[in-house]
Amino acid sequence: MPSFQTTPGTRDILPPDAARWRGFVEKFASVVSLAGFQHIVLPMFEDLGVFQRLGDATDVVTKEMYDFVDKGGRHVALRPEQTAGVCRSYAQHRPTAPWKVWYGGPNFRYERAQHGRYRQFDQVGVEALGSDDPLLDVEVIALAVEFFQGLGLRNVVLHINSLGDSGDRSRYVDALAQYFEGHLAELSPESVATLQRNPLRVLDSKRENEQSVVSQAPSISSFLSDEAASHFAQVKQGLDALGISYVVNERLVRGLDYYCRTTFEFQSTALESAQTAVGGGGRYDGLVEDLGGPATPGIGFAIGLDRTLLACDAENVFAHPSTRADVFVIDTTGGMQALQLCQQFRNVGLSSERTYGARAMKAQMKAADKSGASFAVIIGTDELSQGVATVKSMVDGHQEEISLESVVGHVAAQIGKVIS
RNA sequence: GUGGGCGUAGCUCAGUUGGUUAGAGCGUCGGUUUGUGGUACCGAAGGUCGGGGGUUCGAGACCCCUCGUCCACCCCA
Structure with a gap:
């Protein structure tokens, strides 16, 4: 496998x-x-x-x-x-x-x-x-x-x-090579190898024991x-x-x-x-x-x-962007209501989430909490038979029943208030 | 490429001088009667102990190989 x-x-x-x-x-x-x-x-x-x-x-x-x-x-x-x-x-x-x-x-x-x-x-x-x-x-x-x-x-x-x-640079590289050639004993084997390929790169060395020979090397400024x-x-x-x-x-x-x-x-x-x-x-x-x-x-x-x-x-700057949802739709009647309501919320520009599969009311509430949504819209058998939805503020717990036709507009208005 | 550290549940880690069915916390899922979150409590799922070989009556622990990962050199962003 x-x-x-x-x-x-x-x-x-x-x-x-x-x-x-x-x-x-x-x-x-x-x-x-x-x-x-x-x-x-x-x-x-x-x-x-x-x-x-x-x-x-x-x-x-x-x-x-x-x-x-x-x-x-x-x-x-x-x-x-x-x-x-x-x-x-x-x-x-x-x-x-x-x-x-x-x-x-x-x-x-x-x-x-x-x-x-x-x-x-x-x-x-x-x-x-x-x-x-x-x-x-x-x-x-x-x-x-x-x-x-x-x-x-x-x-x-x-x-x-x-x-x-380029002319300055090559004259400087020559001078640098000449300098390091005269201090081979103070250089590590790695730096000696680097010297053959590219003398400039020796200046990059971080090895403690060759810092002094590197720091005393000629400077580019006088070659410009x-x-x-x-x-x-x-x-x-x-x-x-x-x-x-x-x-x-x-x-x-x-x-x-x-x-x-x-x-x-x-x-x-x-x-x-x-x-x-x-x-x-x-x-x-x-x-x-x-x-x-x-x-x-x-x-x-x-x-x-x-x-x-x-x-x-x-x-501790440039933190991760927020992933909070605006609305979480809870549906204990099979999921068709959540499917449609989520779509309607998204159509007016609100992010909406839900759970999948037949989860218990409590489990759906937990998921709503985790999503960070400011509002939960709840559809149970009672709401469905009356043609309403329960809109619950996840911040203060206050909830009220709103007709299914106006729930999207209602929540949008509420969230608009929170933002402004 | 060179040298060193480390690989045990999704994550962070325990696992005594090798000895029964490998543990915890977090996370996930479910529950604590009637349809409601953050806390608490209960429970469940989840692991070929990176892989292969070896030593041993017996290996997650020891040895070898290998892969991966981390750190340093090197180099660069």
Whole structure:
């Protein structure tokens, strides 16, 4: 007898959590819509090559890709994130710039699951293509800040950095490699291996015993070109002008190779676990061109649903939405009355529930109580023979008989009073 | 991928140095006479003790393998 459960790193989002997820995405949509970002829906899998542009030195590409060959012999992969897909879409359809879009949905990375880290994980995010204005960077960052605040989060810290242009970046990587080569003895074997692949990533190490060698590494700031430095300065001025607080973190190197100039990350200080980054993003001025499109600057961010909701739990904000029913119909005459009355209540916009099967009056009352309904409408044999229904307030217990024809209107009026 | 912790009812967990028909709380369902909820009381259903092999007269407890899960590294959201 086979029994199944979800595959590692995946899980069911059950009620009432799923409703909270939906509320999360709706809130995000409303925040970014005010800034002119429009919804885009992308394929969940694409040609593997699209994602390889994320950088062949990144773990996301080298070991976490969910890739496979389809029946037509195409080598495709489940998307590990959505920025590459947006850029591919831009290159394919050539919309007029600036193109400002938002998205939500699942991404896939093959890695060991952990608190706040899953193989299938949801993100919401925005991308703005077609402008390298530093004030666009500011606006994009401000949207994320706005959203976190809107959820009620207070303990989210914004870290920003600039990785400069590609020339700055490669000169910095060389200097970094040279520095670490001179301190190999102080590095862990893992970091030595990382150094071979991507010297920037060594800065990410969380190992206690190499923190000092990492903290004394050269900083990116002294390698920035005049243009990149000026861009970064304007971003900071813009953030200051909006009153957005931030920490300049010169060790902030993000995991995807396409980033240049502005990069940022949001860290929750309310989370105890190792996964404290609730969102992050940056500028990727070369990505659209890499994907075969015209040279197009771009910037965006993604926010992780799971982690952000964990942060909400930790801060006790953004509670689950209410699932209270308006009316509960109790029918001890067989259920046909409940069937019809529930329908009538729903037709006037009231949520109505009932029990199924021939349950005792008491059992139905208990169910009514559990549903949180403000009113119970009771039809027993007495009511049925007189053509009335008993309307009972579940709040104060008061009840009265109302004719069957006017019971829906009566209850609707009563609930209207309660709401106003 | 590496290392460690943990897998007993739907959920949270007890199960003494291996020893009769595996327990509790919560939840679910039913009842406490005549048709009425939150409390209380009574009762019921529900478990191949993750799976497989082994040791033993006897294994939920011990050993091995395996799967799952959690945590850390790694990486990132």
